[in-house]
Amino acid sequence: MFTDVEMCEKPDVVSTPYGSTSILRIRNLNVFTEDHHILKDINLDIPKNKITVLLGPSGCGKTTLLKCMNKLTDLYQELKVSGNIFIDEDDVLHSNSNIPAIRQKMGLLSQRPYPLPMSIFKNVAYGIKLQGVKNKSLIAETVERNLREVGLWEEVKDRLHSPGASLSIGQQQRLCLARGLAVKPWIILADEPTSALDPISSKIIEDLFRNLKQKYTIILVTHILRQAVRLADHVVFMNFGEIIEQGKPMELFKNPSTKQLKEYLVDGN
Amino acid sequence: MPNRRIFIDKISQGWMIASLATILLLPVIIGLALYMKANPLLEQQSLSTLLFSSEWLPSQGKFGFWPFIAGSLYVTLLAFIFAAPVCLFAAIHLTQFASKKLIRWMYPVIDILAGLPSVIYGVWGILVIVHFISDILAPFFNTSSSGYSILAGGIVLTVMCIPYMLNMLIEVFNTVPIGLKEASLSLGSSYWESVKHVVVRKSFPGIISAFGLGIAKAFGETIAVMMVVGNQVKVSGNPFDAGYPLPALIANNYGEMLSIPMYDSALMFAAFLLLVIILSINLIFRYLIHKTTRK
Numbered sequence: 001m002f003t004d005v006e007m008c009e010k011p012d013v014v015s016t017p018y019g020s021t022s023i024l025r026i027r028n029l030n031v032f033t034e035d036h037h038i039l040k041d042i043n044l045d046i047p048k049n050k051i052t053v054l055l056g057p058s059g060c061g062k063t064t065l066l067k068c069m070n071k072l073t074d075l076y077q078e079l080k081v082s083g084n085i086f087i088d089e090d091d092v093l094h095s096n097s098n099i100p101a102i103r104q105k106m107g108l109l110s111q112r113p114y115p116l117p118m119s120i121f122k123n124v125a126y127g128i129k130l131q132g133v134k135n136k137s138l139i140a141e142t143v144e145r146n147l148r149e150v151g152l153w154e155e156v157k158d159r160l161h162s163p164g165a166s167l168s169i170g171q172q173q174r175l176c177l178a179r180g181l182a183v184k185p186w187i188i189l190a191d192e193p194t195s196a197l198d199p200i201s202s203k204i205i206e207d208l209f210r211n212l213k214q215k216y217t218i219i220l221v222t223h224i225l226r227q228a229v230r231l232a233d234h235v236v237f238m239n240f241g242e243i244i245e246q247g248k249p250m251e252l253f254k255n256p257s258t259k260q261l262k263e264y265l266v267d268g269n
Numbered sequence: 270m271p272n273r274r275i276f277i278d279k280i281s282q283g284w285m286i287a288s289l290a291t292i293l294l295l296p297v298i299i300g301l302a303l304y305m306k307a308n309p310l311l312e313q314q315s316l317s318t319l320l321f322s323s324e325w326l327p328s329q330g331k332f333g334f335w336p337f338i339a340g341s342l343y344v345t346l347l348a349f350i351f352a353a354p355v356c357l358f359a360a361i362h363l364t365q366f367a368s369k370k371l372i373r374w375m376y377p378v379i380d381i382l383a384g385l386p387s388v389i390y391g392v393w394g395i396l397v398i399v400h401f402i403s404d405i406l407a408p409f410f411n412t413s414s415s416g417y418s419i420l421a422g423g424i425v426l427t428v429m430c431i432p433y434m435l436n437m438l439i440e441v442f443n444t445v446p447i448g449l450k451e452a453s454l455s456l457g458s459s460y461w462e463s464v465k466h467v468v469v470r471k472s473f474p475g476i477i478s479a480f481g482l483g484i485a486k487a488f489g490e491t492i493a494v495m496m497v498v499g500n501q502v503k504v505s506g507n508p509f510d511a512g513y514p515l516p517a518l519i520a521n522n523y524g525e526m527l528s529i530p531m532y533d534s535a536l537m538f539a540a541f542l543l544l545v546i547i548l549s550i551n552l553i554f555r556y557l558i559h560k561t562t563r564k
Contacts, residue, residue: 072451077369104457114448117471126466127456176452183456 023048023186023217024069029083031064031073031241038064040241042083046187046234051209051218053228053249056238057264062221065238066189068092069219070106071099087186104131106187107180107216112196113172115164116179120147120156123164123175127183146178150208170201177208187217194227206231225265229253237261300544306537313531319538325502327526332535334542336502340419340512341546344494347423347508348487352430353480360438365464379439383432391496394425399497407509414509417499422512425497426487434483441475442468474562481554485547491516515543 022045029042039061046052054062064073071092073079085092090102104127116123124143133139143160147153152174156167164175173193180188190209194202209218209231222228228235229249236246239260245252256262310319310332322333363372403416414420445468453463469476499511500521519539527533 067451070455072454075447075450075454100454100457100459103455106455108451108455110448110451112448114446114452116449116452116467117473118466126453126458130457130462179452179456189455 021048022046023087024219025084025086026065026069027084027086029065029068029085030081031061031068032080033078038079038241039068042243044236044243044246046217046219048217049213049215050233051213051220051231052234052236053232054219054221054236054238055225055228055232055264056223056244058223060238061241062223062238063191066191066219066221069187069189070103070108072108100130104183105185106189107177107183107185109173109177109180109188109190109193111192113169113176115167115172115175118164119161120164120167120175121160124179124182126179131183142182146182147175149181149212150174150178151204152178168201170197170204173197173201173205174208177205181212181216185216187219188212190218190220192221192223194222194224237264239264296544296548300541303537303541303544307534307541310531310534310538320542323504327529327532327535330531332531332538334515334539336504337513337515337518337539338542338546339504340498341488341514341516341543343419343508343512344422344426344498344514345484345487347420348426348430349480349484351423351427352434352483352487355427356431356434356438356479356483357476360435360442361464361469364439364442365468366460379432379436382428383436387429387490387492388496390425390429391493393428394421394493394497398424402509410509412507412509415499415511417497417511418509419498419505419512420508422494422498422514423508425493426490429490429493430483430487433486434479437479437482438476441472441479444475445471474558477554477557477561481550481557484554485550488547488550489516489543491520495520515539515546519543 024044024046026042026044026046029039029044030037031039042065054065056062064079067073067076068081069085069092073081081093083093087102087105090098092099092102095102116126118126121143124146125139128139128142133142144153144157147156152171155171156162156175159166164172167175173196177188177193188209194205197205206227209220212218213233220227220231232249234246235249235252237244237252237260244258244260245256252261253265256265313330314332319332319334320338321335322331323335324331324333325336363375398421399416399418401416402418402421403414406420407414407416449467449471450463453467454460458466494514495517498514498517500513500517501511502513503510505512519536522532523536
C-alpha cells in the first residue's frame with residue numbers, strides 16, 4: 001500500500017522545549033485520497049508526558065493525523081499515506097509485521113465510545129488476553145486496577161459481567177479508556193473524546209487526563225478552544241491539512257502569529 | 270381549515286391500519302383455509318399417524334407423510350451445511366478484507382444469481398449435478414446412484430440459497446461500525462482477531478437471522494429441487510438415494526388423481542404442514558436472535 005515511500009534514516013532524537021524528549025516523531029507525513037490532499041508535509045514532535053492538543057476547525061485533518069499515528073489508516077482503502085512516524089525505534093507506517101505490538105503502545109479513545117460486544121470485564125481483559133496473559137488472577141487484578149484508575153470500579157464492581165454496552169455513555173467512555181490503559185500504552189490518542197458526553201462526564205474525562213499525564217503522553221484532538229486552554233501543555237493548530245502554528249498554549253493564544261489562528265481564536269471566543 | 274386536516278389525518282391513519290391488517294391477516298387466512306381443507310383427513314386419521322407413518326398408499330386411504338417431511342428436512346439440512354460456511358466466510362472476506370472494487374463487482378453477480386428463475390437452477394442441476402453425482406461422486410464412494418437424489422437436491426438448493434444468505438450476511442457485516450474495529454486493532458489485535466472477536470460477535474444475531482431466512486427459503490423451494498431429487502416415496506439416510514420433499518408432493522400431484530378419496534385433503538394437509546414447519550423455523554430463529562441479542 002505504501003510503495004511510494006522510501007525508508008527514512010534512523011530517527012533523530014529531538015528534545016522538546018518542555019525539557020522532555022519527544023516520544024513520537026512525525027516526518028514528512030502526507031495523506032492523499034484520489035482527489036484530495038488531506039495532510040500536507042506534517043512534521044511534528046510529541047513531547048513525552050505532556051498533553052498535546054491538536055486544535056483546528058472540523059475537516060482540517062486532525063483525526064486523520066491521529067489515525068496515522070497508529071496506522072488505523074489501513075482500514076481506509078482510499079487513503080494513501082507517505083512519510084514516517086517514529087515511536088521508539090519503530091517506524092509505524094513501515095512496520096507491517098509487528099504493527100499489533102506498536103498499536104498497543106497507543107491507546108485509542110474515539111469520538112463516541114465503542115465498547116466491544118462483550119462484558120465489562122472482558123472489555124478490559126481483551127488487550128492483555130491478546131498479549132497472551134492466561135493467569136486468571138492476574139487478569140482480574142489488571143481489570144480491577146484499570147477500572148479503578150478511571151474511577152469506574154465502584155460503579156461497576158457488582159456487574160462486571162454485564163455487557164459493556166449496558167453502561168451509560170459517559171461510563172462507556174471511561175471503560176474504553178480503562179481498556180486502553182490495560183495494555184500499558186505509552187501514548188493515549190484521544191479523538192474528541194468528550195464530544196458525545198454530557199458536561200459532567202466530560203469533566204471527569206478531563207480530570208482523568210490531567211492525572212494520567214504523569215504516566216502517559218496524551219494526544220488530544222479537539223475543536224473546542226476552551227478544552228485546549230484547560231488541558232494543553234502543547235498546542236498544535238491545524239488548518240486545511242497543514243500545521244499552522246504550534247507552541248505552549250499561553251504564548252500561542254496570547255500572541256498568535258498567523259492570521260488563521262487569530263481568526264480561529266476570535267471565532268472561538 | 271382544521272376540520273379538513275383532522276379528517277385527512279383520520280383517513281390516512283385508517284388506510285395505514287387497514288393495509289397493515291391485510292398483511293397481518295393474510296397468513297392467518299391462508300393457514301385457516303388450508304386447515305379447513307385438510308380437516309376431513311384429520312378427522313379420519315390421527316395426527317401422529319399422518320406425521321410419522323411411512324406408508325403412502327393413497328388408493329388404500331393410507332397417508333403417511335414422514336417420507337416427505339424427512340425428505341424436506343434432509344435436503345434443507347444438506348443445503349444449509351453446504352451454504353452456511355461458504356456464505357459466512359465469503360461475506361467476511363468481502364466486507365473485511367477485499368478491495369472495494371471486488372465488492373462493486375460482486376453485487377451484480379449476487380443480484381443475477383438471486384434473480385435467476387428457479388427452473389434454470391433445476392435444468393442446470395439435471396445437466397450438471399445429476400451427472401456429476403451418478404458418474405463421479407457415487408462411484409468415488411463405491412455406490413451407485415441415478416444421480417437424481419437427495420444430494421442433488423441439496424446441492425442445487427445450496428446454490429440457490431447462496432445469493433440470499435450472502436447478500437444478507439454482507440448487509441449484516443456492513444452494519445458493524447468501523448469504530449469497533451479501530452478499537453479492537455488499537456488494543457493490539459490482528460485483523461483476523463478483530464474479525465473473530467468483534468465483528469462476528471457483534472453480528473451474531475444478524476448471522477443467525479440470515480441463516481434462518483435462508484433455511485426457511487430453502488425449505489419451501491419447489492421447482493428446482495423437484496427436478497433433481499428423484500421424487501420417490503421412501504425414507505433413506507443415504508444421500509445418494511432419491512427423496513420426495515413436501516413442496517414437490519404438492520406441485521407434482523395437485524390437480525391430478527383427485528378422484529381418490531381424501532387425496533385432495535391430504536395435499537392440503539401437506540401444504541398446511543409446510544406452512545407450520547416454515548413458521549416454526551422462523552419462530553425458532555426469532556428465539557435464537559432474541560437470546561443472542563440479549564447477551
